[in-house]
Amino acid sequence: MSWAMMGEQFGWGVIEEEGWRKGPWTAEEDRLLIEYVRLHGEGRWNSVARLAGLKRNGKSCRLRWVNYLRPDLKRGQITPHEESIILELHARWGNRWSTIARSLPGRTDNEIKNYWRTHFKKKAKLSPENSDQAKARTLKRQHFQQQLLQQKQQQQYLQLNESDMKRMMSLLEETEPKAQYMPQLRQEMGAATSCPNMVEEQSLFYPMGNDNETSNEDVVWDGLWNLDDYQWKLWCSKPS
DNA sequence: AAGACTCTCAACCGCATAGAC
């Protein structure tokens, strides 16, 4: 039995001077936190200790929720598509992990930060050649995806209409029913209001000229940008 | 088999910022 398991079993944990618990979370603490969020919603983390009976400070509760308990978290390995997005956005924004995480639904800044450290930072340090190869692979993949998307775009861009968007939505629903993909798309489908973040990200691959004008099409392409590999293949293979 | 080493990731820390008062 590991120390963590024993700690969980016997309710161990470091108690700070102020009385806050530290260290690994127990299943019971998780349960209390989930229940708290269910009842009170996210935020006001400093109230958790008082309202949920947790001996954890607000920061610890927030972190546990954001990085581990949130229901919309995507488990499992970072996909090649996500990896290419991380590379691209890191090249653009540097270590702004939370900003990068916003482009990867279900992934946390912590997760991306860890992924970057283990997969890229070290490689770059130890072997520039390998890193170059990795970058070349990534660029190749991005180029391929870009070509596909541009083909699709050429065929469809001018004809994008409500049915396209409905198709997009149904694809997302059937491939990832639980995920909160593209909340802005969900909100703005009918409204055709602006979505500034989207335009910025889209311009990575598709400089469209007029950045001030964001339409439904923009939102849809942002959705494509956020597709994972499986969804991507489905999107490319589906007849329009 | 066992110790050394590496990888992964949850969690903490310190700092910055926003908002309330």
Add this chain to the structure above:
DNA sequence: AGTCTATGCGGTTGAGAGTCT
């Protein structure tokens, strides 16, 4: 305007698991 508090972010640490020698 200044102070306090809550929250968010990026850097770092450390434990556990896996792999190598």
